[in-house]
Amino acid sequence: MNKKLLTPALLLITSLLFIQCNKNKSDIQAPVVPKTVYATGYSIVGNRPAATIWKDNVATNLTDGSFYACGNSVFVSGSDVYVTGYEENVAGRSVAKLWKNGTAATLTDGVQSAEGRSVIVSGLDVYVAGYENNAARTGVAKLWKNGTAILLTDGTNDAEC
Numbered sequence: 723m724n725k726k727l728l729t730p731a732l733l734l735i736t737s738l739l740f741i742q743c744n745k746n747k748s749d750i751q752a753p754v755v756p757k758t759v760y761a762t763g764y765s766i767v768g769n770r771p772a773a774t775i776w777k778d779n780v781a782t783n784l785t786d787g788s789f790y791a792c793g794n795s796v797f798v799s800g801s802d803v804y805v806t807g808y809e810e811n812v813a814g815r816s817v818a819k820l821w822k823n824g825t826a827a828t829l830t831d832g833v834q835s836a837e838g839r840s841v842i843v844s845g846l847d848v849y850v851a852g853y854e855n856n857a858a859r860t861g862v863a864k865l866w867k868n869g870t871a872i873l874l875t876d877g878t879n880d881a882e883c
Contacts, residue, residue, distance in 0.1 A: 762793030799843040806838030851883035
């Protein structure tokens with residue numbers, strides 16, 4: 723082979739090798755940031771359901787199992803974790819509850835059955851959607867804003883959120 727052709731051929735092959743080994747910017751992967759997964763519901767404590775929250779598959783009971791209880795919704799805002807649901811009282815009526823970082827606040831007085839069904843936080847405001855039965859045991863849809871109830875229905879027809 724001619725020396726004049728060999729030198730450019732070797733230069734071309736060497737250049738192609740370096741080009742092939744060079745990483746494209748689109749091939750570089752960003753580091754994977756682990757996500758924290760929250761879920762709520764209940765777990766059995768003794769022989770009763772206890773409201774429970776799971777963070778990355780680790781369960782924390784919100785109630786002690788003395789009364790039936792369940793978490794229905796979880797919302798995380800910054801470092802605060804909110805759960806809404808219910809816990810039955812001694813009369814067997816469900817009381818709507820909101821737990822913030824594991825500390826319970828009651829949304830209803832327990833005279834009629836009620837549940838918190840969904841929770842969301844916007845700025846400094848905490849909203850819980852749910853229902854409370856009236857004296858006729860008809861569900862009245864409610865929205866609690868920072869613990870204060872707002873009626874969404876009048877109780878004429880059964881309603882729940």
